[in-house]
Amino acid sequence: MRDIMKVVGFNCSPKKDGNTAHMLKEVFAELEKEGIETEFVQVGGKDLKACKACGKCREIKNMECIQKDDVNEFLKKMVEADGIIIGTPTYFADLTPEAKILMDRCGYVARSNGNPLKRKAGAAVVAVRRAGSIHAFDSVNHFFTINEMIIPGSSYWNMSLALLPGDFEKDPEGVQTMKNLGINMAWLLKKLK
Numbered sequence: 221m222r223d224i225m226k227v228v229g230f231n232c233s234p235k236k237d238g239n240t241a242h243m244l245k246e247v248f249a250e251l252e253k254e255g256i257e258t259e260f261v262q263v264g265g266k267d268l269k270a271c272k273a274c275g276k277c278r279e280i281k282n283m284e285c286i287q288k289d290d291v292n293e294f295l296k297k298m299v300e301a302d303g304i305i306i307g308t309p310t311y312f313a314d315l316t317p318e319a320k321i322l323m324d325r326c327g328y329v330a331r332s333n334g335n336p337l338k339r340k341a342g343a344a345v346v347a348v349r350r351a352g353s354i355h356a357f358d359s360v361n362h363f364f365t366i367n368e369m370i371i372p373g374s375s376y377w378n379m380s381l382a383l384l385p386g387d388f389e390k391d392p393e394g395v396q397t398m399k400n401l402g403i404n405m406a407w408l409l410k411k412l413k
Contacts, residue, residue: 374401375397
C-alpha cells in the first residue's frame with residue numbers, strides 16, 4: 221500500500237489546454253496542498269475504439285480489454301489511484317465520445333474483474349457553453365455509482381460556464397466550485413484511507 225494518496229484526472233476534451241484542463245488543474249491545486257499526488261491524463265484526441273460488447277474481458281479475466289489502444293493504460297491508472305476525476309466539455313447536452321469510451325470500456329473490464337474501483341473517490345468536472353452540463357455531469361456520475369465509488373460534493377454542481385479559451389478563469393463561481401471540490405475530495409480521501 222502506498223503512503224501517498226493519488227488522484228488521476230482524465231481530460232476528455234480534445235483541447236489539451238482548454239477550459240476542462242484548467243478546471244482539472246484547479247481541483248489538483250487543492251489536492252496537492254493536502255499532500256495528495258495528482259496525475260493529468262489526456263484522453264481527448266486519442267484514437268480510441270468503442271466497446272464491442274464482445275465479453276472477452278469477462279471471459280479472460282486479465283484486467284484488460286482485447287482492443288489494443290490507450291484504454292488499458294487508462295484503466296491501470298484508475299486501479300492504482302485512490303481517486304479519479306473525469307473531465308469533459310458538454311457536447312450536445314452530454315459528454316464527449318472519448319469520455320463515453322473511457323467509461324464504457326474501463327467500467328466493463330473493471331466490473332468483469334472483481335471491481336477494483338469499488339470505494340475509490342470519483343468526481344466529474346464539466347465545461348459548458350450554456351446548457352447540458354447537468355446531463356453530462358450525471359453521465360459521469362453514473363460510471364462512479366455503478367462501480368460502487370464514493371462521490372464528493374462541492375458548493376455547486378461541478379461545472380463552469382466556459383466556451384472560449386480562458387472563460388473558466390472568468391467564472392468566479394466555477395473556480396470556487398473546483399476549489400471546494402478539491403478540498404472536499406482531499407477530506408474524503410483522508411477519511412477513506
